[in-house]
Amino acid sequence: MPSVGFFLILANGLLGLYNNKGTKIIGLFCIVLILVFYSFFTIKQNQYWQNPITFLRDSLKYLPGYPTFYGELGREYEKLGKLDKAAVFYQEAAERNPNLIGNYYNAGSTYAKAGRYLEAIASYDKALAGNPEDLSLYYVIANCYDKVNMKMDAKKMRERAGQQRFELSQKYRQIGNRYKESDNWKEAIVSY
DSSP: OHHHHHHHHHHHHHHHHHHSTTTHHHHHHHHHHHHHHHHHHHHHHHHHTSSHHHHHHHHHHHSTTOHHHHHHHHHHHHHTTOHHHHHHHHHHHHHHOTTOTHHHHHHHHHHHHTTOHHHHHHHHHHHHHHOTTOHHHHHHHHHHHHHTTOHHHHHHHHHHHHHHHHHHHHHHHHHHHHHHHTTOHHHHHHHO
């Protein structure tokens, strides 16, 4: 919207040049020059949008610390089957914002798909540290331990999952009891 006034003034000036017999050639030349100029930059800007990877990489030039762009780049590279690059971008996203623990999980998953199980375990451990109630993490870590023939570590991880499941069930039972004591039966049922 702010450029509308500029272009109206420019169009009026060019039209005045073009309608004047003495400056008609200059007006036509200016119109062609402006069309070529803006066409060139329009085509150049369209390259920015040609695919998600190009868009995200170019966007990082303007917001270099924005972790979401790194996570999205990881997702795009993973779709292309470039697992090593995907894992690097997921790790970068997680390191830039450790609260986005899903990126640690995504990095671990990508490492595991690439057969890099020790790196997968390291990433999954970071995700587990941020969300110890996610029981699925215990099992994917145990599976990675199995892949590198670390059977005792896999067993310990499964035991931790069982212990965590028990602790969670106790926690939700206590919450349910509190709801029941306050006659909030609907919430109590959900907790149980």
